[in-house]
Amino acid sequence: MNIAQVLLxxxxxxxxxxxxxxxxxxxxxxxxxxxxxxxxxxxxxxTWRGLLAGICFGSLTGFxxxxxxxxxxxxxxxxxxxxxxIGIVLSLGTMLGDLxxxxxxxxxxxxxxxxxxxxxxLSFLFFALLLSIPYVPSGFLALxxxxxxxxxxxxxxxxxxxxxxxxxxxxxxx
Ligand code: CTP
Ligand code: MG
Numbered sequence: 001m002n003i004a005q006v007l008l009x010x011x012x013x014x015x016x017x018x019x020x021x022x023x024x025x026x027x028x029x030x031x032x033x034x035x036x037x038x039x040x041x042x043x044x045x046x047t048w049r050g051l052l053a054g055i056c057f058g059s060l061t062g063f064x065x066x067x068x069x070x071x072x073x074x075x076x077x078x079x080x081x082x083x084x085x086i087g088i089v090l091s092l093g094t095m096l097g098d099l100x101x102x103x104x105x106x107x108x109x110x111x112x113x114x115x116x117x118x119x120x121x122l123s124f125l126f127f128a129l130l131l132s133i134p135y136v137p138s139g140f141l142a143l144x145x146x147x148x149x150x151x152x153x154x155x156x157x158x159x160x161x162x163x164x165x166x167x168x169x170x171x172x173x174x
Pocket of ligand 1 (some may be wrong): 022023024048105112114
């Protein structure tokens, strides 16, 4: 995959990961329940509204991309696959990875909102890629693309969190 293809491919996951910060709030996914270790199952940072927003906007991104391909707004060279199913599974995987990350953070007694380098930045990417495997043509995601995605995701995560903090969307810059 070239850079344009990789970026188009991963965009639904990034949108799914970013939109909960804006639309989240209300009832937490874990209904404020505690786990056997007496810590919250997931914590107040994971809400139903955020979860639904991530899945909807991420899938919508895939839909828009597939429309831009089928109407030839985007050139055929970057439209190697149907972006709608990809967008849906990437969004589902992103939100699943995000929940899994918080679950593990709580088990490690890391408080809601406290940073965890690997879990915050890469668990969503890992789950998104994992779920997308059945939908991408073989050889579509080569090792160099994966390394590029890990580095890009890490840098974007740091940059967007600083931005969200400056905009007053997040209390802490991570
Ligand atoms: N958010 C949400 N619902 C989700 C995911 C995120 O409402 N499913 C919102 C919350 O307001 C959350 C913010 O987006 O505080 C940032 O998300 P994230 O960094 O993933 O959550 P944290 O608050 O850092 O919580 P955790 O320590 O569990 O990662
Ligand atoms: Mg966080």
